[in-house]
Amino acid sequence: MTDMSVSVGALRLANPIMPASGTFAEGLAEVIDIERLGAVVIKTITTELRAGNPVPRVAEVRSGMLNSIGIPSKGVPYFLERTLPYYRRFAVPLVVSVSAPTVAGFASIAKAVSVPGVAAIEANISCPNLEEDGRAFAMEPRSAATVTAALREATPLPLWVKLTPNVGDIAAVARAAENAGADALVVANTVLAMAIDIDTRRPRLGSIMGGLSGPVIKPIVVRMTYQCAKAVKIPVIGCGGIASAEDAIEYMLAGAAAVQVGTATFVQPSAMLAILDGMEAWCARKGIHRVADLIGAIRDTDLELAPAQY
Amino acid sequence: MTDMSVSVGALRLANPIMPASGTFAEGLAEVIDIERLGAVVIKTITTELRAGNPVPRVAEVRSGMLNSIGIPSKGVPYFLERTLPYYRRFAVPLVVSVSAPTVAGFASIAKAVSVPGVAAIEANISCPNLEEDGRAFAMEPRSAATVTAALREATPLPLWVKLTPNVGDIAAVARAAENAGADALVVANTVLAMAIDIDTRRPRLGSIMGGLSGPVIKPIVVRMTYQCAKAVKIPVIGCGGIASAEDAIEYMLAGAAAVQVGTATFVQPSAMLAILDGMEAWCARKGIHRVADLIGAIRDTDLELAPAQY
Amino acid sequence: MKPPPESSVVVPDSAQPADLLSRVISNDWVNARYKHLVVAAPPQAAQARPGQFFHLLCPDAGGEHPFFRRPMSCYGASPRQGTVEFLYKVAGTGTRSLASLVPGATLPMLGPLGHGFSLEPAWRTIVVVGRGVGLATLAPLAEAAAAAGIAVQAVFSARDRDSVMSVERFEASGARVTVVLDSDGSSDPAKVEALLRRLHVQGMADAFFTCGSTRLLVLLQRLGRELGVPGQVALEQQMACGLGMCFCCVRPFREDDEVVNRRVCWDGPVFDIQEAMP
Amino acid sequence: MKPPPESSVVVPDSAQPADLLSRVISNDWVNARYKHLVVAAPPQAAQARPGQFFHLLCPDAGGEHPFFRRPMSCYGASPRQGTVEFLYKVAGTGTRSLASLVPGATLPMLGPLGHGFSLEPAWRTIVVVGRGVGLATLAPLAEAAAAAGIAVQAVFSARDRDSVMSVERFEASGARVTVVLDSDGSSDPAKVEALLRRLHVQGMADAFFTCGSTRLLVLLQRLGRELGVPGQVALEQQMACGLGMCFCCVRPFREDDEVVNRRVCWDGPVFDIQEAMP
Ligand SMILES: Cc1cc2nc3c(=O)[nH]c(=O)nc-3n(C[C@H](O)[C@H](O)[C@H](O)COP(=O)(O)OP(=O)(O)OC[C@H]3O[C@@H](n4cnc5c(N)ncnc54)[C@H](O)[C@@H]3O)c2cc1C
Ligand SMILES: Cc1cc2nc3c(=O)[nH]c(=O)nc-3n(C[C@H](O)[C@H](O)[C@H](O)COP(=O)(O)OP(=O)(O)OC[C@H]3O[C@@H](n4cnc5c(N)ncnc54)[C@H](O)[C@@H]3O)c2cc1C
Ligand SMILES: Cc1cc2nc3c(=O)[nH]c(=O)nc-3n(C[C@H](O)[C@H](O)[C@H](O)COP(=O)(O)O)c2cc1C
Ligand SMILES: Cc1cc2nc3c(=O)[nH]c(=O)nc-3n(C[C@H](O)[C@H](O)[C@H](O)COP(=O)(O)O)c2cc1C
């Protein structure tokens, strides 16, 4: 029997598998036993009520999807009065993803959701910073640090900061968030992309561009997970294109302490449990007693990272 | 009959299809009629002799590939004495891709290859800038501008600057290269990525990380082509995951004046000609008389670009 | 627009959905563009109610690489025979790969999903108006109505005689079917309106049900409002998860003078006809 | 390391390569891990010379998604019958999907590619030493030697009796086959060395040829150097393009005291045995 538990900072999880924000909701509890997950992460909420983006909000691409859902949000009171009580019936740790257009907004929503029953806060900082030209907070080390520091002030709960892959140097942003007080990093959100219907000549998403997710982004985000895990001491949670036990193990070897599964659940509602079972079986086969031993266990010490050279 | 010709700045091409640097060599001329291409682009050459990176140099991923070939180069004399005479037998325009670790090195190789028989120079600036911490020239608008300006001084030939997708704001780099004198932009090189063999726990590339290419990157690079085409007035050449006529048309609608086909040729040596034939047939079916009419013909004017919001 | 309504904690009105493995019994062409798929499925699946749908994992076949599942209305479900039926139009990547399924092949399907049609015991005759794939969704409704002792007046709109499907199926359940065609002009909105008004005058329109045509939806909304006839519509929208998680399948609805987004997969696919926005 | 040699403008030594559509005639298991594939192919393909290979476009089948083509030595080519044969080990994604091919299926193949073996008219007897998939590459060589009046002494190394393949094929061409096994210790390097020395003493080793085992390569390099026997080796490396374009298939070679990278697909796959670096 492999010990499947992992620690994400102070938070101990029964296993490393959890949903990615925005790809999980109560509906899934009707189809799978969500108590078996390491944690649940809810879709990002904001203080303001929001309707989200225009349709079409998704498009299918080769081995992946584009989405421009945006963040339809029912606000904090709805979360406190409806969502939270719903999840209280489950023993699994609840991670609340929050977002805001300003630093003060982030601090205020983090404070508002720091209530009993919430195990950790995930700050989705891949959203436009309205105080700085609308560039996402996660796009610059400085703005990532500023918002992380404000969040750190605002909540005593474990603070996970979710980074965007749409940057040139994700390790620099990771270090900035760590120094500003993040307890863990989630690497990463979706990759900005687009597709055009050649017959209608229209973008396949109503908002022209959107986020790419699914198997297609795995090699990119494994690389970023590896870079971030080398750059920081806090745990990194890998997220991008994970659809099988092998994918999850690959992320852990790259340095992830836990992983989030998003798009795969849309195609296979039982994906997370299949991944968990598959990892356990794989560990048993390989004689691995603690899944945590896989974290960062890539064999790269004898290799030299060739200067990126295309 | 559709007029398939396009202009890339002053250079008129018989059609918009050409190979991507590093994915074409003389071997292909034995299998397809390369005279039918709009241009040929040779693998990047450098002044120094180089051996390239350690093996394994490629890995297969879902719907794409990783490579860390590096730039094995036989130097400029070999190019002048062997490669150039070989291509003189073909009427198709020859584009020479060059690279260097310093600004002066770029200028000097561009000058050295500005000889009769060369139709344009493509500057592969996705390589480490040894004068600035080894960050690729194409990663910052400033360094992209510096190297482009030096190249512009060094050669009277049409100057194409090839950008890297591994940046947060490619439009800013595109504008910098335009302002510094580029005649066209190639968007883009490969996306930095990695993969790990979970059984051996070793990276699947000898240099740990490498470049992702193939269908998997198309939605990302179509987005960048669109962003760059909106940001600059010079032509943009789209490159990333093109494997079918539909893909090439999608890039042109996004704003590409021409396209480069890379990885697809490895799987299907006749890919470029099949794309060309397919585009011509599609245009005929749609009653499009000039393929150039597709450039930037996306129907997006009534849409609002939603603030990126994940 | 207001944020989506509070329905996300609601329990569905039928069998618990599950990801089930079904086996293809037959998959035959019914005309040039539609196929009829019959699968053997576990008992839960066969408990699907009219208007509910399944999310089908289409095979990676014949060069087609569908990534998402595809939503398909349950065209029939027999708990006794353990079968579920679909009637689908071969359109793009997913349905083309579905069309390649041969008897014996396995087909993973998630469901039954969504909120189906509801029938009021007080109704004596309902009017069911459909076009194209809409008939697949409405057929089980006609059968359920018949079983509940409610008579059905069906109006099928189609391009031409060859596109008409499912008439026997409706008639077998006792429905009276009127076919209107584009090819002879009988599907003209004014003519269909006259037909519906006649049914209403004859007391045969206690409720309107529709699926498959925006033009028909608009007509029924107007008539329903004017005549005070309630109605339901089954709507479509592109889906990723089918379980209310991704919010990609939203459509706008009127709710107390406001416009709200609702998820077709979770809050529907059947909605109050007056709340729907075409 | 020095940059790759100047071979990139060299013309190949056989039929012009082309991307050809072949049709599967048979695809049968020869033992638990190997299959023998016979395809009907256009004339150019059947002109493949010993040591040349084809780059096969493996089907997207059975949940396998091979992206690259897979290189496979030509195990046999009959211009008269218009057939090409392969002998392959079912290993990963690509070969598993290849294994799913049924008679009648089409298989696109690029080739013939690369530089094959060369035979000197002066040679009277050659020694061919192979293991595993190496035999697929060496079989056409033995046949070509026989046709050129050169006798063949073949040494097959294998794990156990059940892993031995192709003996009949070699013997049919007139080769003398000696089988050495891991299971009974006869494949031990010292014993194989003694065997080879015996052949040399008997004047039956004008040249060494090998494929499929690094251990055997090292042994033959040493013996060849010591005894002054020339040799050739067919090497493997992962390939993307197969046409010398991508430089992913390089291996290091000794060239005048320097180490150079050469492309297996374009400069090989057959190389001078002394230049190869194991
Ligand atoms: C609740 C519901 C029930 C349905 N029932 C039926 C039915 O019984 N019979 C039938 O023929 N069709 C039905 N449809 C429509 C059916 O889902 C689409 O025709 C199908 O998804 C098209 O897939 P494709 O791959 O062939 O087309 P593509 O155009 O290749 O699909 C691309 C993407 O768009 C989506 N899409 C395309 N058209 C539609 C559409 N009309 N509705 C929703 N998504 C779409 C696909 O699901 C896919 O994600 C139903 C749709 C919904 C939402
Ligand atoms: C010139 C040449 C001739 C060959 N002839 C034969 C033959 O006649 N019979 C035979 O059984 N095998 C032969 N091989 C090896 C064969 O190409 C590999 O076994 C095959 O590519 C494995 O593919 P896979 O998808 O099953 O394995 P995977 O491990 O899934 O392959 C992953 C990647 O690695 C590559 N790869 C894995 N093993 C090898 C290998 N040994 N050599 C080169 N690439 C590899 C694959 O091509 C693919 O790109 C030859 C190789 C070369 C280079
Ligand atoms: C439909 C959809 C909605 C998403 N919504 C959110 C969100 O609200 N907040 C967030 O931080 N990430 C959101 N994401 C990003 C995912 O959490 C995840 O980072 C990304 O999809 C990559 O993982 P995957 O490839 O496993 O899907 C969303 C992704 C999708 C596909
Ligand atoms: C094997 C390989 C080698 C490459 N070598 C070069 C190179 O030398 N110079 C360069 O500018 N780009 C090089 N590239 C990048 C391609 O030119 C192209 O930008 C990239 O592959 C994306 O296009 P694709 O998806 O069509 O392959 C190389 C790509 C591959 C796959």
Ligand code: FES
């Ligand atoms: S399809 Fe995901 S919410 Fe409806």
Ligand code: FES
């Ligand atoms: S496989 Fe491309 S150079 Fe050999």
